[in-house]
Amino acid sequence: MMVLKIWWSIRSFWISIFILLLFSLWLGLPTYRKWKVDRLVDELCTKDGGSKVYETVILPVEKFDGLGLVYVPPQSDVKPTDEYYETNKITWIIPESNKFGSxxxxxxxxxxxxxxDGKLISEHVSYARRGGDPILIPVHPSSYSCKDKSQYYKQPFIKHDRVKNEPTK
Structure with a gap:
């Protein structure tokens, strides 16, 4: 009887170790892959990311929203009253997959x-990672990208106060 109790406790110990190891691999491998791709995003952002402003445009204060941004519609949504439009090209480095958890x-x-006049005012290159989460639950996947893209929309435009007749920041 004693031998059976010892055998059962040893068996339970190794089953617990196996489950713990399996759970660690299940969480650890995807997290490591995500971490490596996040480091790659940082590297690509440093090498190729960022903004270039070819012309600074002075606009009246009314064109800016509460955050100091100017709405620039995509080319497909341009209205006759719009003065600017944006284009955005997405290039997949690790291809988009419809598989959950990709x-x-x-x-x-x-x-x-x-x-x-069709002139290019500014351009911005950014990199981003989406997904790769270890726990597959039906929520929006995590993401990681270059820092502070919102600054891009502030760079080519300067507020002009018509009352004071001078640019404001």
Whole structure:
């Protein structure tokens, strides 16, 4: 009887170790892959990411929203009253997969053009990772990208106060 109790406790110990190891692999491998791709995003952002402003445009204060941003519609949504439009090209580095829990990496290249003359005002390159989460629950996947893309929409436009007749920040 004593031998059976010892055997059962040893068996339970090894089953517990096996379950713990299996759970660690299940969480650890996807987390490691995600971490590696996040480091790749940082590297690509440093090498190729960022903004280039070719022309700074002075606009009246009314064109800016509460956050100091100017709405620039995509090319497909341009109205006759719009002065600028943007294009965005997505390039998949680690291809987009429709599989739940997949890990995707892509490059986004956004350009802002003036409608009147078709001139390129500014462009921005950014990289992002989506998904790769170890726990498959039906929520939006995690993501990681280059820092502070919102600054891109502030860079080519400067507020002009018509009352004071001078640019404001």
């Amino acid at each position: 890990l995707d990496l892509f490059r986004s290249h956004t350009k802002i053009y003036r409608i009147a």
